Structure formats: C-alpha cells, structure tokens
Amino acid sequence: MSILETLAVFVGIPAVVTAIIAGLAFLGSPIAGKHPTHFNLGDDWTHAPVLWSATDEVTTHSHHGSGHAEIEAAPADLIGGRSSGKW
Amino acid sequence: MASGSRYPAVVESELPFGAVLTTSGRVSAVHRAGEEFPELPFTEKELIRLDDALTKATRSTKVRFNVYLGDLGADTGAGADAIFPTTPEPERSVLIAVSPNHRAVEIRSGKDVADRVNDRISQLGVTAAVASFGEGDLIDGLVAAIRVMSAAISAP
Numbered sequence: 072m073s074i075l076e077t078l079a080v081f082v083g084i085p086a087v088v089t090a091i092i093a094g095l096a097f098l099g100s101p102i103a104g105k106h107p108t109h110f111n112l113g114d115d116w117t118h119a120p121v122l123w124s125a126t127d128e129v130t131t132h133s134h135h136g137s138g139h140a141e142i143e144a145a146p147a148d149l150i151g152g153r154s155s156g157k158w
Numbered sequence: 159m160a161s162g163s164r165y166p167a168v169v170e171s172e173l174p175f176g177a178v179l180t181t182s183g184r185v186s187a188v189h190r191a192g193e194e195f196p197e198l199p200f201t202e203k204e205l206i207r208l209d210d211a212l213t214k215a216t217r218s219t220k221v222r223f224n225v226y227l228g229d230l231g232a233d234t235g236a237g238a239d240a241i242f243p244t245t246p247e248p249e250r251s252v253l254i255a256v257s258p259n260h261r262a263v264e265i266r267s268g269k270d271v272a273d274r275v276n277d278r279i280s281q282l283g284v285t286a287a288v289a290s291f292g293e294g295d296l297i298d299g300l301v302a303a304i305r306v307m308s309a310a311i312s313a314p
Contacts, residue, residue: 103191110199112294116258118199120228123208124246128216131314149248151272155235155264156284158291 204297211301215308221271222251223304227296230257230264238264254283254303258296263287265303274311283307 072080110116170179176188189195198205208225215223224245230237238255245253249268252275256263265283267275283303290299 100192104189105192105194107194107197107199109201110258110296112258112291112296114258116228118228120226121198122245123212123225123227124222125209125212125216126246128213128222130216130220130222130247130250149243149269150239150266151269152267152275152277152280153235153265154277154280154284155238155262156288157262158288 200297207301208297208304211304215304218313219274219308219311220250220314221267221275221308221311222247223308224251224253225300225304226253226255228257229259230255230262232260234260234262234264238266242266252280252283252307254287254300256287256291256296256300261291263291263299263303265307275307279307279310282310 107118110118168179168183168185173179173185174187176190178186180186212223212225215221226238226241226245230241234255234257237257238253241255242248242253245251247268249270251268251271253266254263255266263284265280267280283306286306287299287303290296290302
C-alpha cells in the first residue's frame with residue numbers, strides 16, 4: 072500500500088464514517104420534548120392557572136386563627152381592601 | 159394552605175395516562191418524547207424576577223404577597239373573591255389576580271391587614287400593573303405592582 076492508500080483507509084474512511092454519524096445526530100431535537108412558547112399578553116392563556124407565593128417567608132402572625140377559619144368564613148369576610156382594573 | 163384536607167391526596171384512577179402511584183406514595187410519570195414539557199411559558203429570568211419581588215415584598219412588609227394568573231371567569235371580581243380564601247394565609251395577604259383572557263387585574267387584601275393595605279394602596283398596585291400590561295409585558299407589570307404596593311405599605 073502506498074502512503075496515500077494507507078491514509079485513505081485509516082484516516083479518510085474513519086473520518087467520513089464519523090462525520091456521517093455526527094451529522095445524523097444533529098438531525099433530531101436535542102431535547103425529548105418542546106418548551107412551551109413564551110406567553111405574551113394578547114395571546115390566549117391556555118395553561119392551567121398559576122399561583123405564585125413566597126411560601127418560605129415567615130410573616131409575624133403565620134399561625135393566626137385555627138387555620139380553618141378561612142374555610143368556615145364567607146369569602147367576603149376575609150377581604151379588607153379591593154380594587155380592580157382593565158387594560 | 160386553606161384548600162381543606164383531602165384524602166387520599168392522590169387517587170390512582172384519576173392520574174393521567176403514563177402515571178403510576180408507587181408503594182411509597184410517590185407519583186411516577188412518564189414524559190413521552192416530542193410532547194411539551196409541563197413548564198410555565200415564561201423565561202427563567204422572568205420567574206426569578208417575580209420570585210425576588212415576592213420574597214422582598216413579603217419580607218419587608220410581613221404581608222404575604224400572592225399572584226394568581228389564570229381565568230377568573232366572566233365576572234372577574236367575583237372570580238377573585240372566590241380564589242382569595244384559597245390562597246396561602248389569606249387574612250394577612252395581598253392577592254394580585256390577573257385574567258389575561260379578560261384583560262383584567264384584581265387586587266384583594268386580607269382583613270387583618272386592611273388598615274395597612276387599604277383600597278388606596280391596592281389601587282396603586284392596579285395602576286402600576288395596568289401601565290406595563292398595556293405595553294404587553296406581564297411579568298414587568300406584576301413586579302411593578304408588587305414593588306409599588308410593598309413600598310407604600312407602612313412597615314410593621
């Protein structure tokens with residue numbers, strides 16, 4: 072074998088095979104799913120409702136009441152201030 | 159949480175397809191390739207900003223700030239009233255409820271903090287939120303409302 076044939080067999084062919092396999096790997100999605108598209112106001116909100124709260128923070132009267140007073144009381148009894156707006 | 163006790167917490171027959179209740183009580187669920195991940199449609203940065211704002215406001219005022227995002231129904235005021243008792247620590251909290259589909263924002267405060275978070279302060283929050291919502295930025299508006307209200311509430 073000449074030096075060129077040796078190079079072709081031991082460098083060229085492995086390089087081509089590696090390139091093909093690497094190329095195939097790029098065809099698929101890198102993650103097994105999709106991230107939801109970003110929500111901008113104006114779009115329809117189709118996700119489940121979300122409630123955010125800083126639950127790890129301790130307020131001074133965190134054990135106020137029995138804990139069930141909220142359920143027994145009528146909803147309006149718990150409300151102190153209210154306001155609403157549209158945009 | 160004031161959602162009442164519910165037993166059992168997980169009903170195996172109500173679990174979605176591909177989810178199973180293990181003997182330890184943990185729910186093991188499958189994610190099928192190609193499906194959307196159960197994530198929020200916001201960037202990590204936005205969620206961190208909101209989280210920081212909620213934490214700072216709750217810490218500085220000792221009033222729990224809650225944000226609800228979702229459908230409030232045709233009568234958004236009544237919807238917010240119905241959700242308010244189910245939020246954490248409702249009597250000492252502020253609830254900012256946004257219904258994007260109705261383009262409405264509702265703010266409620268608990269009766270124990272009504273002297274500090276009165277109608278005037280909740281109106282400040284609405285004004286701050288609506289300004290950013292008008293420009294189409296949801297998280298910006300929420301953060302602005304939380305900051306403005308926590309700054310206006312007198313310290314405990």
